Amino acid sequence: MRRAGTYGFMAEFDSPTSLVAAAHRVQQAGYRKVDAYSPFPIEGLAEAVGFHRDEMPLVVLIGGLIGGITGYAMQYWMSVISYPINVGGKPYHSWPAFIIVTFEMTILFAGISAVLGMLALNGLPMPYHPVFNVPRFAFATKDRFFLIVFSSDPKYSSIETRRFLESLSPRSIAEVPD
Numbered sequence: 001m002r003r004a005g006t007y008g009f010m011a012e013f014d015s016p017t018s019l020v021a022a023a024h025r026v027q028q029a030g031y032r033k034v035d036a037y038s039p040f041p042i043e044g045l046a047e048a049v050g051f052h053r054d055e056m057p058l059v060v061l062i063g064g065l066i067g068g069i070t071g072y073a074m075q076y077w078m079s080v081i082s083y084p085i086n087v088g089g090k091p092y093h094s095w096p097a098f099i100i101v102t103f104e105m106t107i108l109f110a111g112i113s114a115v116l117g118m119l120a121l122n123g124l125p126m127p128y129h130p131v132f133n134v135p136r137f138a139f140a141t142k143d144r145f146f147l148i149v150f151s152s153d154p155k156y157s158s159i160e161t162r163r164f165l166e167s168l169s170p171r172s173i174a175e176v177p178d
Helices: 016-028 055-082 095-121 135-141 158-166
Strands: 006-013 034-037 145-150 172-177
Touching (some): 006 016, 006 135, 016 034, 135 145
Antiparallel strands (some): 006 172
């Protein structure tokens, strides 16, 4: 449950090592709804903020299964039910002839579900995000590193969270408005 008017507290750090150390301390303190921003990928940062997403393989698998079943069912329907034509004495349901299209539909649907699943799981497109209300956040693409504790975290308290973030020795702390 998010507190009205505030999105969370954001702390700014000068180096990637101080950001990772702060993220570890935030997790140890019991905060679970946190995120980090940096101008480049940092080894171990995703684990430090507790980011573990395993949904993507399942999304691709389900997309591939739907594609394979669709491809096979489409061919079965056309060959056996809608347009049964006897070609060279073969049975109407000749499954070896269906393998190529079934395989291609599996790959097509898996690829499309991978792209759409990636966009959905990343929350994209996102034309507006509250962190852009903080003026110093413009440095996140240059040389600064940010850690945010969301107000929807069960442990979030405006005073206690700010005090805890100050104990991490950040460069600055800002309250992120909604």
